[in-house]
Amino acid sequence: xxxxxxxxxxxxxxxxxxxxxxxxxxxxxxxxxxxxxxxxxxxxxxxxxxxxxxxxxxxxxxxxxxxxxxxxxxxxxxxxxxxxxxxxxxxxxxxxxxxxxxxxxxxxxxxxxxxxxxxxxxxxxxxxxxxxxxxxxxxxxxxxxxxxxxxxxxxxxxxxxxxxxxxxxxxxxxxxxxxxxxxxxxxxxxxxxxxxxxxxxxxxxxxxxxxxxxxxxxxxxxxxxxxxxxxxxxxxxxxxxxxxxxxxxxxxxxxxxxxxxxxxxxxxxxxxxxxxxxxxxxxxxxxxxxxxxxxxxxxxxxxxxxxxxxxxxxxxxxxxxxxxxxxxxxxxxxxxxxxxxxxxxxxxxxxxxxxx
Numbered sequence: 001x002x003x004x005x006x007x008x009x010x011x012x013x014x015x016x017x018x019x020x021x022x023x024x025x026x027x028x029x030x031x032x033x034x035x036x037x038x039x040x041x042x043x044x045x046x047x048x049x050x051x052x053x054x055x056x057x058x059x060x061x062x063x064x065x066x067x068x069x070x071x072x073x074x075x076x077x078x079x080x081x082x083x084x085x086x087x088x089x090x091x092x093x094x095x096x097x098x099x100x101x102x103x104x105x106x107x108x109x110x111x112x113x114x115x116x117x118x119x120x121x122x123x124x125x126x127x128x129x130x131x132x133x134x135x136x137x138x139x140x141x142x143x144x145x146x147x148x149x150x151x152x153x154x155x156x157x158x159x160x161x162x163x164x165x166x167x168x169x170x171x172x173x174x175x176x177x178x179x180x181x182x183x184x185x186x187x188x189x190x191x192x193x194x195x196x197x198x199x200x201x202x203x204x205x206x207x208x209x210x211x212x213x214x215x216x217x218x219x220x221x222x223x224x225x226x227x228x229x230x231x232x233x234x235x236x237x238x239x240x241x242x243x244x245x246x247x248x249x250x251x252x253x254x255x256x257x258x259x260x261x262x263x264x265x266x267x268x269x270x271x272x273x274x275x276x277x278x279x280x281x282x283x284x285x286x287x288x289x290x291x292x293x294x295x296x297x298x299x300x301x302x303x304x305x306x307x308x309x310x311x312x313x314x315x316x317x318x319x320x321x322x323x324x325x326x327x328x329x330x331x332x333x334x335x336x337x338x339x340x341x342x343x344x345x346x347x348x349x350x351x352x353x354x355x356x
Contacts, residue, residue: 090169092344095177095195098169099346102181116263118182119245125179125329126241128172131206132331133227139210140332143200144171172197176329177346183325184348186244188265189318192326192343197333214252217296218303228331230324236297236306237320238328243269247289256289265318270311273298 102121109117128146131139139145169177173195180191212224225235243266247254259268278290297303310317326343 090195092340095169095173095344096346098174099177099181100349102178103185103349106182106185113246114257114263116186118186118263121178122182122241122244125176125182126325127211128175129328129331130228131210133206133210134229135227137332138204139206141172141176141329142197142332142334142337143204144175144197145200145202145205147171147199169195170197170199172199172333179325179329180346181348182244183265184346184350186263186265189322190345190348191322191329192345193329194338194340194343196338198337212293214247214254214291214293217292218300221293221296228328230327232302233306233320234324234327236303236310237317237324239294239297240267240269240310240317240321241325242291242294243267247291252291254289254291256287258288258290258294260288267310267314267317269294270307270317273307274311 106118106121107116109115113119124146125141128144129141131145133139176197177193177195180193183189183191210224210227213220221235222232230238242258243261243264244258245262246257249255259266259272261268272288273290273294276288278295297307310320
């Protein structure tokens with residue numbers, strides 16, 4: 001793969017764009033390099049990302065089923081529905097304790113990326129839910145099938161082994177709750193969430209190709225998101241998650257962050273898409289980057305009007321992002337499995353500090 005990306009040279013910027021908020025996790029004393037030598041070809045070592053997430057949340061709970069056939073999954077789904085009806089489930093307070101533990105772990109990343117596990121936890125939650133297909137009603141967050149091959153080896157999931165690992169709740173609940181915690185703890189909006197997902201088996205794993213390919217454009221984005229019935233506004237709002245984290249050459253084939261504050265949820269991704277001149281370059285001394293799928297958002301008239309709206313109004317972006325990410329995290333879960341009919345708002349670390 002010839003690794004190219006839209007980028008601009010660091011020296012071209014006189015004053016870096018910064019978020020209005022200061023991230024919880026302060027940057028390390030020296031600002032990390034945003035690019036290195038040209039990355040090697042894209043590989044499919046998906047194990048990396050999910051392992052980090054699991055290691056981050058490891059030891060927080062256990063709710064894993066040991067069945068080995070798909071019929072057992074149907075039985076477990078029915079059992080979960082029955083338990084919901086009988087309210088034979090942990091309380092919100094129990095899930096809040098899991099959230100709190102994840103929040104404590106987010107900034108314990110040492111030298112991993114920018115000192116925060118938040119972005120990788122959000123990516124794990126996104127990719128675990130983003131495999132849903134409305135036609136076949138397969139995929140989504142319900143079975144947490146990224147634990148199994150071949151889904152764990154899909155190229156789009158490369159590196160996620162770093163994020164797959166806690167237990168007394170189901171993996172699907174754990175991973176999506178981790179995504180909620182990541183968003184809220186990195187300065188983002190409140191995200192409604194509720195438990196009820198169950199753990200599936202290897203036979204439930206989805207085929208490759210359901211997640212976006214970063215090298216393609218707007219037609220591809222619409223084709224992928226049509227599997228969820230997401231509209232253009234929802235596609236653009238969800239893309240705003242690229243304010244967080246960075247690409248890695250051993251995972252996606254690209255390298256570098258999208259914004260100057262990769263551990264803070266903000267609308268900087270949209271601002272930079274519009275304010276900078278992005279050019280197609282080989283990797284060499286570039287400070288920020290945008291993927292071809294990102295750039296397509298300003299090449300398409302329908303997408304661009306939403307980019308402009310979010311760049312101008314962070315509050316609007318937060319509102320729409322919260323709605324679409326909550327919708328994404330619930331894809332594939334039968335209504336009868338939910339523990340509560342009304343989603344919860346989990347208390348963030350900032351909320352705790354403000355009440356003291």
